[in-house]
Amino acid sequence: MTLPKPGNPRELLALVCLVGMVALYFGTHPSGPTTYVMTIWANQATILALVAIAQFFAVLVRGLDLSVGAIVALSNVVASHLLSGSAFEIAYGTLAVLVVATICGLVNGLLIVFGRLQPIVATLATSAVFGGIALLLRPTPGGAVDYDYADAMTLDVAGVPTALILMLVIVLGFWLPLRRTGFGLSLYAIGSAGQAAWQSGTPVAGVRIGAFVLAGFFAGLAGLFVSFVTTTGDAGIAPTYTLNSIAAIVLGGVALRGGVGSLFGAIIGAFILKTIAALMFFSGLPPLAQPFVEGLILALAIAIGSVDVLRMRHRLEVFDR
Amino acid sequence: MVTPSGTAPIVELKGASRHYGPVVALSDVDFACHAGEIHAVLGENGAGKSTLMKLVAGVVQPEPGDVLVDGHPVRLSSPRVALEHGIVCMFQELSLAPDLSVRDNVLLGARSTGLGFFSYRRMRDVRALLDRIGGEGIRLTARVRDLTLPDRQLVEIVKALYREPRLLILDEATSALNASVVDRVFALLRERRDAGLGVLFISHRFHEVEALADRISVFRNGRHVETFDNGRYGYGDIIQRMVGQSIDELFPPKASVDEVLGEVVLAVDGLTWNGRLHDLHFDVRAGDIIGIGGLDGQGQITLLQALFGVLRRVDGAVKIGERQVVPENPRIAKQSSTGLALVPEDRKTEGLIPELSIAANLELAQLGHDGPGDADFEALAAELELKCASFAQPAAALSGGNQQKVALMKWLALSPRCLLLADPTRGIDVRTKTQIYALLRRLASKGVAVVLLSTDHEELVHLCDRVHVFYDGRIVSTLADEELTSEAVVTASLDPGAAA
Numbered sequence: 137m138t139l140p141k142p143g144n145p146r147e148l149l150a151l152v153c154l155v156g157m158v159a160l161y162f163g164t165h166p167s168g169p170t171t172y173v174m175t176i177w178a179n180q181a182t183i184l185a186l187v188a189i190a191q192f193f194a195v196l197v198r199g200l201d202l203s204v205g206a207i208v209a210l211s212n213v214v215a216s217h218l219l220s221g222s223a224f225e226i227a228y229g230t231l232a233v234l235v236v237a238t239i240c241g242l243v244n245g246l247l248i249v250f251g252r253l254q255p256i257v258a259t260l261a262t263s264a265v266f267g268g269i270a271l272l273l274r275p276t277p278g279g280a281v282d283y284d285y286a287d288a289m290t291l292d293v294a295g296v297p298t299a300l301i302l303m304l305v306i307v308l309g310f311w312l313p314l315r316r317t318g319f320g321l322s323l324y325a326i327g328s329a330g331q332a333a334w335q336s337g338t339p340v341a342g343v344r345i346g347a348f349v350l351a352g353f354f355a356g357l358a359g360l361f362v363s364f365v366t367t368t369g370d371a372g373i374a375p376t377y378t379l380n381s382i383a384a385i386v387l388g389g390v391a392l393r394g395g396v397g398s399l400f401g402a403i404i405g406a407f408i409l410k411t412i413a414a415l416m417f418f419s420g421l422p423p424l425a426q427p428f429v430e431g432l433i434l435a436l437a438i439a440i441g442s443v444d445v446l447r448m449r450h451r452l453e454v455f456d457r
Numbered sequence: 458m459v460t461p462s463g464t465a466p467i468v469e470l471k472g473a474s475r476h477y478g479p480v481v482a483l484s485d486v487d488f489a490c491h492a493g494e495i496h497a498v499l500g501e502n503g504a505g506k507s508t509l510m511k512l513v514a515g516v517v518q519p520e521p522g523d524v525l526v527d528g529h530p531v532r533l534s535s536p537r538v539a540l541e542h543g544i545v546c547m548f549q550e551l552s553l554a555p556d557l558s559v560r561d562n563v564l565l566g567a568r569s570t571g572l573g574f575f576s577y578r579r580m581r582d583v584r585a586l587l588d589r590i591g592g593e594g595i596r597l598t599a600r601v602r603d604l605t606l607p608d609r610q611l612v613e614i615v616k617a618l619y620r621e622p623r624l625l626i627l628d629e630a631t632s633a634l635n636a637s638v639v640d641r642v643f644a645l646l647r648e649r650r651d652a653g654l655g656v657l658f659i660s661h662r663f664h665e666v667e668a669l670a671d672r673i674s675v676f677r678n679g680r681h682v683e684t685f686d687n688g689r690y691g692y693g694d695i696i697q698r699m700v701g702q703s704i705d706e707l708f709p710p711k712a713s714v715d716e717v718l719g720e721v722v723l724a725v726d727g728l729t730w731n732g733r734l735h736d737l738h739f740d741v742r743a744g745d746i747i748g749i750g751g752l753d754g755q756g757q758i759t760l761l762q763a764l765f766g767v768l769r770r771v772d773g774a775v776k777i778g779e780r781q782v783v784p785e786n787p788r789i790a791k792q793s794s795t796g797l798a799l800v801p802e803d804r805k806t807e808g809l810i811p812e813l814s815i816a817a818n819l820e821l822a823q824l825g826h827d828g829p830g831d832a833d834f835e836a837l838a839a840e841l842e843l844k845c846a847s848f849a850q851p852a853a854a855l856s857g858g859n860q861q862k863v864a865l866m867k868w869l870a871l872s873p874r875c876l877l878l879a880d881p882t883r884g885i886d887v888r889t890k891t892q893i894y895a896l897l898r899r900l901a902s903k904g905v906a907v908v909l910l911s912t913d914h915e916e917l918v919h920l921c922d923r924v925h926v927f928y929d930g931r932i933v934s935t936l937a938d939e940e941l942t943s944e945a946v947v948t949a950s951l952d953p954g955a956a957a
Contacts, residue, residue, distance in 0.1 A: 337566035
């Protein structure tokens with residue numbers, strides 16, 4: 137009973153792929169699996185993994201959050217203003233970044249639940265708003281983040297990258313307990329069958345808002361981590377994160393129709409995408425071919441997950457998928 | 458027979474009504490259910506049973522009317538609020554989340570679960586309950602999506618009982634279960650009843666009602682007809698109360714016996730599909746109006762979809778027009794060599810595209826059709842007395858009855874030789890109904906073969922020349938002439954064994 141969700145075959149497949157790719161990457165890397173190589177790989181992947189977790193919570197309740205990238209950018213920009221000075225100031229700044237991001241998520245949730253807007257439309261609008269605020273706060277890339285703090289978060293502890301420890305803490309300390317709460321259960325139920333969840337007495341409105349609040353919080357964590365890695369603020373980073381977060385969760389076996397998948401799968405998907413990028417770097421293929429290969433793998437993964445359409449004998453059921 | 462006196466009923470409705478647009482689902486209903494009593498509700502399709510359940514379960518609210526719990530007026534604004542009053546409903550449309558495990562579905566929304574941490578401590582009780590009612594083979598970690606329909610119903614029952622209700626509402630709770638399992642479920646319900654549980658029980662299976670109920674209430678056309686102790690009336694008397702009288706002026710006269718029927722337009726011989734339709738045989742001749750009846754979901758709509766090429770890999774011989782096989786897809790089905798048209802069940806999602814204009818909707822069926830392509834929509838609109846400002850209006854702006862007329866016109870413009878209709882008068886006012894009936898009779902007299910699926914028994918009896926009653930994907934009874942009465946249709950629908 138340790139595994140959060142028994143038997144999501146696509147998640148398992150993704151995990152096997154990831155293990156294979158990681159083995160290939162560290163096996164073929166010129167310097168081998170040194171702590172330095174692992175840390176760089178883990179930091180890059182962790183940023184995307186955090187954004188993917190944010191996207192995962194939105195998608196789990198049948199939403200799609202187009203503003204996650206903008207929240208990452210806004211958090212990064214706020215961090216570049218606040219993460220310096222005394223230890224107290226830095227602690228306060230970290231908290232402030234996460235509060236800002238969480239409020240962004242709350243705004244999304246309120247608009248979607250009480251404004252009755254479609255998630256994709258609501259977050260398209262708010263992504264422009266959040267991104268706009270980020271640009272106003274920092275029109276050109278700049279600012280600084282305390283180096284000691286950034287190093288602590290992006291190097292290693294006894295040879296293990298801090299980023300991987302963070303991932304482990306999120307899975308063991310947050311995700312597994314969450315699955316044992318009524319809130320966690322309701323997230324899945326709402327995504328799987330919203331009407332059934334409501335008829336079962338689940339507070340659907342509150343839980344949906346909660347999902348978007350969590351999405352905001354994790355996008356904020358991602359923004360913080362971007363700041364630790366780059367040690368500057370840049371308001372222009374939003375679009376790639378939004379699109380890659382969707383690709384990552386799909387690779388990790390999360391169903392875009394909601395109700396299926398796990399936070400663990402979202403992390404796996406993100407690590408797969410970033411490992412592909414890392415492999416490409418050493419493969420001798422031109423770097424410009426990277427989007428091509430990533431797209432190919434994504435299309436393949438989706439196709440494998442959809443083969444059951446061919447077996448459907450009632451043509452109208454195809455439209456329900 | 459248990460009739461607790463002196464204590465207030467668990468739930469009482471006073472003067473409760475409920476409308477859906479122009480359609481009256483319940484009208485001025487007084488109704489009460491007591492603790493320690495199994496109370497069955499009987500009525501035809503559309504009698505208001507499901508709306509009654511929804512009122513008691515907090516899914517909809519009476520407008521106007523009062524709901525009293527333990528004698529105090531309350532507002533059951535959601536299933537959650539109803540649950541807090543001890544009212545738990547097992548819905549006809551399954552209320553399970555398909556991607557969750559059995560265990561998680563049972564826990565979902567239960568009072569002991571809340572939003573915080575829950576425990577699996579009481580899972581032993583869940584296991585014991587499942588085993589007791591014949592669910593020994595259901596693993597608690599199995600995904601509900603992977604369970605069979607009967608197993609899902611067992612999970613629904615256990616889920617409802619897990620909430621420790623004072624009043625348990627069962628809406629067609631046992632429709633997919635076989636007799637031995639039903640007996641075990643009933644034994645459990647009787648035991649809980651004796652411990653003080655109130656049960657509100659809806660079932661189309663008359664023998665189940667007879668076996669289980671302490672009291673029976675009959676509903677008809679949204680009204681509460683009568684409540685009586687089980688055993689007071691015989692089968693025939695109860696059916697009589699469910700059916701009521703017919704309204705003759707609603708329907709056009711049937712074709713006279715002298716009129717010679719045309720050639721066979723549609724011949725179905727051994728049609729079978731995917732375990733849902735079994736070896737169907739029937740003919741439809743030019744000028745016939747053939748009725749398809751039975752309880753909801755017994756394969757009637759599936760048959761029309763099979764004929765219209767919506768389903769893959771349909772077995773059996775079908776002769777339609779110049780073709781000897783089932784059309785591969787709807788585009789082939791509508792060509793003039795086949796000459797089929799299907800007016801689907803739900804005009805808002807399948808029959809029309811509500812956002813598009815009337816003109817665009819009418820043109821849709823013409824696309825890819827090999828006919829002359831210069832259909833006279835104006836003449837059709839005049840014939841059907843379509844009320845609209847202009848054809849440029851969006852279909853959504855029309856009333857339900859007029860929307861249905863557009864859905865009909867769209868297909869009539871192709872001059873089909875066989876018209877398949879899925880419940881074309883559901884949720885439509887009486888005047889439009891009469892117009893549609895007259896139209897169908899006119900079409901038949903012009904040589905069109907009409908297949909009419911209906912959940913309204915009056916329609917089947919008074920409009921159709923012959924009625925095939927479905928049960929579990931089979932034709933269990935074919936009624937015509939003097940045999941074709943409401944009582945016969947209801948009897949054949951409810952009790953297929955006796956009718957055969």
